[in-house]
Amino acid sequence: EVQLVESGGGLVQPGGSLRLSCAASGFTFSSYWMSWVRQAPGKGLEWVANIKQDGSEKYYVDSVKGRFTISRDNAKNSLYLQMNSLRAEDTAVYYCARRSDILTGALDYWGQGTLVTVSS
Amino acid sequence: SYELTQPPSVSVSPGQTARITCSGDALPKQYAYWYQQKPGQAPVLVIYKDSERPSGIPERFSGSSSGTTVTLTISGVQAEDEADYYCQSADSSGTYKVFGGGTKLTVL
Numbered sequence: 627e628v629q630l631v632e633s634g635g636g637l638v639q640p641g642g643s644l645r646l647s648c649a650a651s652g653f654t655f656s657s658y659w660m661s662w663v664r665q666a667p668g669k670g671l672e673w674v675a676n677i678k679q680d681g682s683e684k685y686y687v688d689s690v691k692g693r694f695t696i697s698r699d700n701a702k703n704s705l706y707l708q709m710n711s712l713r714a715e716d717t718a719v720y721y722c723a724r725r726s727d728i729l730t731g732a733l734d735y736w737g738q739g740t741l742v743t744v745s746s
Numbered sequence: 747s748y749e750l751t752q753p754p755s756v757s758v759s760p761g762q763t764a765r766i767t768c769s770g771d772a773l774p775k776q777y778a779y780w781y782q783q784k785p786g787q788a789p790v791l792v793i794y795k796d797s798e799r800p801s802g803i804p805e806r807f808s809g810s811s812s813g814t815t816v817t818l819t820i821s822g823v824q825a826e827d828e829a830d831y832y833c834q835s836a837d838s839s840g841t842y843k844v845f846g847g848g849t850k851l852t853v854l
C-alpha cells in the first residue's frame with residue numbers, strides 16, 4: 627500500500643525556518659518525481675515544488691524561489707522541504723504527493739498533510 | 747504567471763449532471779487533471795490526461811477537452827460527490843505546475 631506521511635510542521639515566527647519531511651513507503655520511491663503542494667486555510671491548492679527521481683532537477687513556484695529548497699534521500703525513502711525566511715502568507719497545510727509518469731504526470735497519491743503556521 | 751480559471755461554485759440536484767469547467771491558454775498543449783477534495787481530507791485524483799479515469803473512480807466521473815477549456819462531468823450526481831474540485835495542469839513549457847482556484851460542488 628502506498629503511504630506518504632508528512633511531519634515537521636508547527637508554529638514558527640516570521641523570518642524563521644522549518645524543515646518538512648515526507649516518509650514514503652509501499653512503492654519504489656527512487657522511481658518517481660515527487661511534489662509539495664500547499665493549501666492556505668480556507669483557500670485552494672497551490673503547487674510549491676517538484677523534484678526529479680535523482681534530485682537533478684528541481685522547480686519552484688515563483689513565490690518561494692530563493693527561500694524554499696526541495697530535496698530527497700532515496701536511501702531513506704524521504705522527501706524534504708527546507709523553508710527559510712518564512713512569511714505569514716506561507717501559512718498552510720503542506721502535502722507531499724507522488725507524480726505518476728504512467729498517469730502522464732498526475733499526482734496519484736497524497737499524504738495527509740502537515741500544518742505550518744507562521745505567526746508572531 | 748499562468749492561471750487556470752474555474753467557476754467558484756456549481757449546484758445540482760441529486761441524479762442530475764454537474765459540469766465544471768477549467769480554462770487556460772496552455773490547455774491545448776498540456777494535459778489536465780482533476781482532483782476531488784472533501785473537508786479535512788487530502789485531494790484525490792479523479793481524472794488524468796484530460797479524460798482518463800484512474801482505477802477505483804466511478805464511471806459517472808468523466809473529462810473532456812476542447813481548445814482552451816477542459817470540463818469535468820459528473821453524471822447522476824450523488825450526495826457523496828459534494829466536494830471541492832480542482833483542475834491542474836502546467837504552463838506551456840510543461841515545467842511549472844498550476845492549480846485552478848477550485849469549484850465547490852453543492853448537491854441540493
